[in-house]
Amino acid sequence: MDIALTLRLALTTTAILLLIATPLALWIASRHTLSRRIVQAAVALPLVLPPTVLGFYLLVGLGPLTAFGRLLIRIVGHPLAFTFTGLVIGSVIFSLPFAVQPLVAGFSNIDRDLIDTARVLGASPWTVFRRIIAPLSRAAFLTSAVLTFTHTVGEFGVVLMLGGDIPGVTRTLSIAIYDQVQDAQYAAANHTALWLVGLSFVALLAVYSRNGARNSRSEGDLA
């Protein structure tokens, strides 16, 4: 049950973040102004903040104490703290830099002349993205998705602050391990931890397999 919930949270977060991070990364990669640096710093903030700080602000921000929280409650019909939706919102914010940064690096690596040439040849901005940027950034998209997924699977502080520990609703694998250790159920904790190690390893293996295949192909080109 905990693993299904963890996977559901990680997959939902990854899907939402790819939708948000792609336009954000395109914007960052195409600017060289002060606004770019401000946005980049804001996006990277969850990397350095203790997860409990982020969780605390989200708990307060999404609750009835703030105007934004009250608006959300009116839209959704109930408070978001200690619900799966609240957990998804928290995860999206917490994992934002892991989704955005690989994409910014990928988009920035594309030769500007390719994009300019495509535009002059008649490609609209959307066609340039679809036919040039996206296919040339496949590795960046994969890295972004896997990092977001694994980071969400392993997150603890935000989930504990924002989600509490409700079995079947907000208790993810990392919280389950904490509970099991608290109850001195070391065998069960070991079992859960192995799941996490396996899940993360397989995801990272996927990234390295792909990047490894790419590298050996380009080495072949040189030879």
Added chain:
Amino acid sequence: MLNASSSTPQVQLIHHHRLSVDHCIGSLHLKAELNLSCMWTILFGPSGSGKSSLLRAACGLLSRHGIRFIRSQGREAEDLILQNETTFVPPHLRAIRWAPQDDAMFPHLSVLQNILFSATARQSIVSSETLNEVVSVFQLKPLLNRMPRDLSGGERRRVSLARAFAAPGCKLMLLDEPFSGIDRALRDELLPQMRAWLRDHDIPVLSVTHDVEEALQLQAEVVLIRDGSIEDWGYASKVLAAERDRLRLNLSRY
């Protein structure tokens, strides 16, 4: 600043372009007015004189400040303002094609897909006749299924030119050093065919070179650019006479 229109031999062009640029790029102040009234106009000048930037201005790839580009059709007054303070037509909606200096081949597409890129991007089709003509002009038939990484520099150059030629709806062709990386024998073979094809399709050309021989061979109108400004213009034999003598002098020293 010189205006290259007054005493140019009048060739009846369907599309007439006037590009006026007053624009700063880094330390270079680009200030020039080009009036394209010949089938082939050459921008000639040393590296860093602003030749490629003029082409980019025409494509709409520079910021709009200080750039005007007007196309007129037939004998009627100008019917399309491409760029001024209030109207900006983005690059993909301009009837201009560009073969940039560094080839810019799309690395994930085959040679054929590169050549057809413009048509597919605009959801238009290239007639098999046009495609065959372009492939034959640039002698690309054996290369069509290859990927860019498998091509030599000269082959990439030809594909890049063919991609611009095969783009539908072109009313002005911009070629940035079209023969760099192509050996002289092949250039002599390609040039007359390219010129004939462009004439048949009524597409005027603005190209960039710093090769005197190439400019003389094309018998085009030459616009000499130095430090962002037009220094001289006219027939290649006249404008480049001094340049040719200088080169001969240099050669005779060895």
